[in-house]
Amino acid sequence: MSDVRAYIVLGGTGGIGAAVTASLRAEDCNILAVARDEGRLSDLASSTGAATMAADATSFDNVDRAGEEAKSRWDRLDGIVNCVGSVLLRPAHMTSESAYRETIAQNLDTAFAAVRTGGRMLERGGSVVLVSTAAARSGLPNHEAIASAKGGIEALVRSAAATYGPAGVRFNAVAPGLVETPLTQRITSNEKAAEASRALHVLGRFGTPADVASAICWLLNPTQGWVTGQVLGVDGGLGVARSMARA
Helix, strand or coil: CCCCCEEEEECCCCHHHHHHHHHHHHCCCEEEEEECCHHHHHHHHHHHCCEEEECCCCCHHHHHHHHHHHHHHHCCCCEEEECCCCCCCCCHHHCCHHHHHHHHHHHHHHHHHHHHHHHHHCECEEEEEEECCHHHCCCCCCCHHHHHHHHHHHHHHHHHHHHHHHHCEEEEEEEECCECCHHHHHHHCCHHHHHHHHHCCCCCCCECHHHHHHHHHHHHCHHHCCCCCCEEEECCCCCCCCCCCCC
16 A cells, blocks of 8 residues: 555635645645536646546535545545535525525535545545534624535534544544635625625635645644544634724
């Protein structure tokens, strides 16, 4: 078996997923990046050297197939990161059933699939890292659907940590504030919305994909072998502190 660590990155072509993939490749890890868009996967493979797989991570079978592919390629699997997600900012009474169910599928279902595959295939220990949001711990207006999904992720992390801890498998999550990615461009490119959102963050700026990727890679690393069941805020203070700009 190779000494080189191997990871699956679900949502590997998104802003955070691509940053995680690039960071892990810089550490000489083997990466299988999973996403739906074959064109973007091809670009990611060219820029990072990651292996890729076109699949919808809302399917449990697809995520299992990714695990089998990684083990077939490298004879090992050290962890799974789920960076698949969506953003829906709408009050509950204006949220359609289809929009709600899509939010749950993109966020909570993919997270559960990652935990399920990790629980089955991380036989020698390992690490699963999920992505929550500061809105799961700090009540923010118009976040009902996404807060429901991400709150479920945080509960999932704690339960999975208890279940699989005896097998040496760790489960953690990061909870970002507003990060500048293609997914959030509608907010960050609107001057008025951006100003209001930035003022909520104590450090006075939005996050970058690299900010979040750094925390994810830290949690993945075997040197953090005593960290499990945790939700790490990577949010510029949004989740726990009140900005002077709001006082």
